[in-house]
Amino acid sequence: MSEFFKGKSTSRRAFLRGSVAAAAGAVTAGAAKAGPDPLITEVQPWATGLGDGVDATPYGLPIEYESDVVRRNVEWLTADTISSINFTPIHALDGTITPQGCAFERHHSGAIDLKKEDYRLMINGLVDTPLVFTYADLERFPRENHVYFCECAANTGMEWAGAQLNGAQFTHGMIHNMEYTGVPLRTLLEEAGLDVAGDLQDKWVYVEGADASSNGRSIPMGKALGDCLVAFKANGEALRKEHGYPVRLVVPGWEGNMWVKWIRRIEVTNSPVESREETSKYTDTLADGTSRKWTWVMDAKSVVTSPSPQAPITHGKGPLVITGLAWSGHGAITRVDVSKDGGKTWETARLAKEGEAKALTRFYLDTEWNGEEMLLQSRAMDEAGYIQPTKAQLREVRGLNSIYHNNCIQTWWVRPNGEAENVEVS
Amino acid sequence: MSRFLKFTLVAGLTISVTATAVWSGEYGLGRPALPEEVAAWDVNVMPDGRGLPEGSGDVWTGEQVFIENCAVCHGDFAEGVGNWPKLAGGEGTLANEDPLKTVGSYWPHLSTVWDYVNRSMPFGNAQSLSPDDVYAITAYILYSNFLVEDDFVLSHENFAEFEMPNADGFIVDDRAETEYATWHGEPCMENCKDSVEITMRAAVLDVTPEEAGAEAEEAAAPAAEEPPVEVAAAEPETAAAPDPELVAAGEKVFRQCKACHMVGDGAKNRVGPQLNGVMNRAAGAVDGFKYSSALQDMAADGLVWNEENLAAFLADPRGFMNGTRMGFGGLRSDEDIAAITAYLSTFGE
Numbered sequence: 001m002s003e004f005f006k007g008k009s010t011s012r013r014a015f016l017r018g019s020v021a022a023a024a025g026a027v028t029a030g031a032a033k034a035g036p037d038p039l040i041t042e043v044q045p046w047a048t049g050l051g052d053g054v055d056a057t058p059y060g061l062p063i064e065y066e067s068d069v070v071r072r073n074v075e076w077l078t079a080d081t082i083s084s085i086n087f088t089p090i091h092a093l094d095g096t097i098t099p100q101g102c103a104f105e106r107h108h109s110g111a112i113d114l115k116k117e118d119y120r121l122m123i124n125g126l127v128d129t130p131l132v133f134t135y136a137d138l139e140r141f142p143r144e145n146h147v148y149f150c151e152c153a154a155n156t157g158m159e160w161a162g163a164q165l166n167g168a169q170f171t172h173g174m175i176h177n178m179e180y181t182g183v184p185l186r187t188l189l190e191e192a193g194l195d196v197a198g199d200l201q202d203k204w205v206y207v208e209g210a211d212a213s214s215n216g217r218s219i220p221m222g223k224a225l226g227d228c229l230v231a232f233k234a235n236g237e238a239l240r241k242e243h244g245y246p247v248r249l250v251v252p253g254w255e256g257n258m259w260v261k262w263i264r265r266i267e268v269t270n271s272p273v274e275s276r277e278e279t280s281k282y283t284d285t286l287a288d289g290t291s292r293k294w295t296w297v298m299d300a301k302s303v304v305t306s307p308s309p310q311a312p313i314t315h316g317k318g319p320l321v322i323t324g325l326a327w328s329g330h331g332a333i334t335r336v337d338v339s340k341d342g343g344k345t346w347e348t349a350r351l352a353k354e355g356e357a358k359a360l361t362r363f364y365l366d367t368e369w370n371g372e373e374m375l376l377q378s379r380a381m382d383e384a385g386y387i388q389p390t391k392a393q394l395r396e397v398r399g400l401n402s403i404y405h406n407n408c409i410q411t412w413w414v415r416p417n418g419e420a421e422n423v424e425v426s
Numbered sequence: 427m428s429r430f431l432k433f434t435l436v437a438g439l440t441i442s443v444t445a446t447a448v449w450s451g452e453y454g455l456g457r458p459a460l461p462e463e464v465a466a467w468d469v470n471v472m473p474d475g476r477g478l479p480e481g482s483g484d485v486w487t488g489e490q491v492f493i494e495n496c497a498v499c500h501g502d503f504a505e506g507v508g509n510w511p512k513l514a515g516g517e518g519t520l521a522n523e524d525p526l527k528t529v530g531s532y533w534p535h536l537s538t539v540w541d542y543v544n545r546s547m548p549f550g551n552a553q554s555l556s557p558d559d560v561y562a563i564t565a566y567i568l569y570s571n572f573l574v575e576d577d578f579v580l581s582h583e584n585f586a587e588f589e590m591p592n593a594d595g596f597i598v599d600d601r602a603e604t605e606y607a608t609w610h611g612e613p614c615m616e617n618c619k620d621s622v623e624i625t626m627r628a629a630v631l632d633v634t635p636e637e638a639g640a641e642a643e644e645a646a647a648p649a650a651e652e653p654p655v656e657v658a659a660a661e662p663e664t665a666a667a668p669d670p671e672l673v674a675a676g677e678k679v680f681r682q683c684k685a686c687h688m689v690g691d692g693a694k695n696r697v698g699p700q701l702n703g704v705m706n707r708a709a710g711a712v713d714g715f716k717y718s719s720a721l722q723d724m725a726a727d728g729l730v731w732n733e734e735n736l737a738a739f740l741a742d743p744r745g746f747m748n749g750t751r752m753g754f755g756g757l758r759s760d761e762d763i764a765a766i767t768a769y770l771s772t773f774g775e
Contacts, residue, residue, distance in 0.1 A: 129449035129450075131449070137455045191456065214552070279533060279596075289595065295601065386609060387610060401524075
């Protein structure tokens with residue numbers, strides 16, 4: 001067991017092999033021979049010498065033993081990493097807040113360098129006075145703090161056709177959850193004045209980024225005046241470059257593509273722009289070839305993060321914590337059920353705390369594992385009374401080509417040796 | 427220290443500007459945007475064409491600009507290279523198992539093409555194209571999708587008239603009716619299914635990046651070999667049959683030509699002439715195909731598509747025939763040229 005302290009494993013695969021072997025050892029050790037533990041009876045070097053001084057890492061990174069808890073990319077998904085996506089290591093995290101350093105990235109023309117001093121935000125179109133704000137201006141408006149999840153519409157998209165990627169990071173890792181600090185979009189729109197826009201019911205705002213892709217999306221005015229936030233801090237510190245430093249838009253509960261990074265312009269319009277990202281992409285093609293558009297809300301969804309293919313059971317039978325994440329773009333998660341038998345029977349999990357609207361909720365099922373195989377599933381319910389569907393239910397309505405907005409129930413097949421695999425069940 | 431000073435100076439400047447603010451905002455922060463500034467950033471184009479600058483571009487100019495700026499990723503014929511987006515083809519495939527979503531088959535508005543090319547392309551050199559170039563590229567993409575003729579000219583004046591084939595292919599999100607109403611209420615907790623079978627396993631597919639699945643080693647079936655390419659049924663010819671392996675290789679190479687040229691049973695003229703019996707035939711001889719004047723001139727001088735001439739043409743189309751309409755950039759390897767020659771020789775008239 002002391003191997004765990006000595007150093008990081010050379011590869012994830014080696015780690016998995018080692019940990020399963022260690023698990024077998026632990027079971028026998030607990031039962032029979034148990035000499036004194038040298039980690040206790042012998043004086044260890046860390047208890048004798050000195051550690052690092054305070055300035056060893058002016059900005060701290062995780063200890064080297066956690067170096068496998070990082071974002072990962074699936075190379076075959078895209079043509080180039082400049083216009084691509086990677087995945088949050090949700091299998092190795094707990095709680096609900098995603099550290100910025102391992103929160104997934106999605107760029108259309110790469111993550112750009114944009115200094116605060118060079119940052120400008122324009123509001124134009126159907127406003128009384130088109131305005132330009134500097135970064136410093138934004139910090140002088142009254143600001144708010146909110147925790148929200150940001151999920152890419154394509155999260156779990158590779159699983160439409162069948163079980164594909166073996167790990168919660170890859171099947172469900174296009175998501176992060178942060179506490180944002182920013183100015184309500186409503187405040188900025190009202191500063192520019194909406195009198196000339198007339199009836200706001202049928203108006204839109206078009207938001208675009210400062211990067212070369214100038215990723216642009218149309219948002220109905222109701223949402224823009226609702227809970228959208230022009231954010232410049234996440235988890236207490238400046239946004240990371242890869243998440244839109246210095247300023248990004250937060251569109252709570254709606255697909256991540258609308259959370260425009262490096263936001264530079266907000267235009268009030270009388271109709272949607274029908275940009276590339278809201279027509280050719282992020283639309284859902286149904287079985288008959290017609291496609292849904294404006295499918296902005298991310299429906300309730302959940303996944304067991306441990307045990308899972310990258311997080312096998314390493315301790316043998318006995319007490320087992322099954323845990324995972326649940327979220328809904330319609331509001332708060334009210335309940336999560338867990339099944340160990342592929343959906344025949346369900347038991348209600350414990351929510352770590354009451355669900356928060358449009359934010360991740362952590363659930364636990366504190367259970368006993370009898371060492372037999374399990375087909376683990378989780379099923380979320382939200383305050384609107386919506387129940388997370390199975391993949392079969394989704395396919396029945398949408399067919400096989402939908403790609404985006406796949407919020408199906410996920411199944412992990414946990415074997416008696418503790419390893420888990422992404423499977424589909426009848 | 428100096429950064430801090432700079433910041434406070436900038437902030438001070440903002441205060442002095444806002445002191446003279448004339449808009450009605452509650453906080454008086456920011457400043458009015460100047461018309462030149464709005465003009466510089468507000469360049470998006472609406473579906474009805476609002477926002478388009480004056481200008482125009484024709485298909486053939488578009489082809490040149492496209493080959494220079496876009497073809498490296500999207501292919502000479504907008505057919506896509508590797509994982510890069512295909513911009514042409516796919517018509518009628520949206521209800522198929524693997525729909526091909528391109529500008530022609532999927533995009534509902536032409537404005538989206540113009541707007542995206544203008545603002546976001548070329549990849550790595552965005553906002554470098556002139557309005558006329560963007561009109562020309564848009565025209566060429568339409569042509570690549572067989573949506574306009576080769577003499578088509580797109581301009582701000584005729585832009586709004588153009589209707590995309592899939593304009594009516596979209597519905598507004600209807601999940602509230604089709605899904606939410608059903609997936610609602612009190613879920614089943616016991617005896618929800620009679621039996622549960624595993625129907626698919628990710629480890630068998632084995633597409634997860636390395637290191638992610640320890641069991642992949644034991645479970646993964648060996649990756650299926652690419653199915654052997656079927657040798658095209660050779661017409662019974664009197665000449666010695668070409669090497670079957672070379673023919674098979676040539677069929678693969680011919681995929682690059684298929685966007686424009688058909689060959690085999692029922693082949694018709696498309697962007698390029700059908701190629702049945704092309705080997706050792708006089709150039710410019712296919713009925714009903716409108717050849718470029720460059721080709722007609724060389725045909726009049728007695729050009730025959732023998733191995734030597736075809737090889738020279740395929741290696742460098744524009745070098746061999748200045749003024750050809752064949753947009754293809756050329757085959758780089760002699761093996762590919764030999765293979766495609768062998769493949770084409772299997773098709774008689």
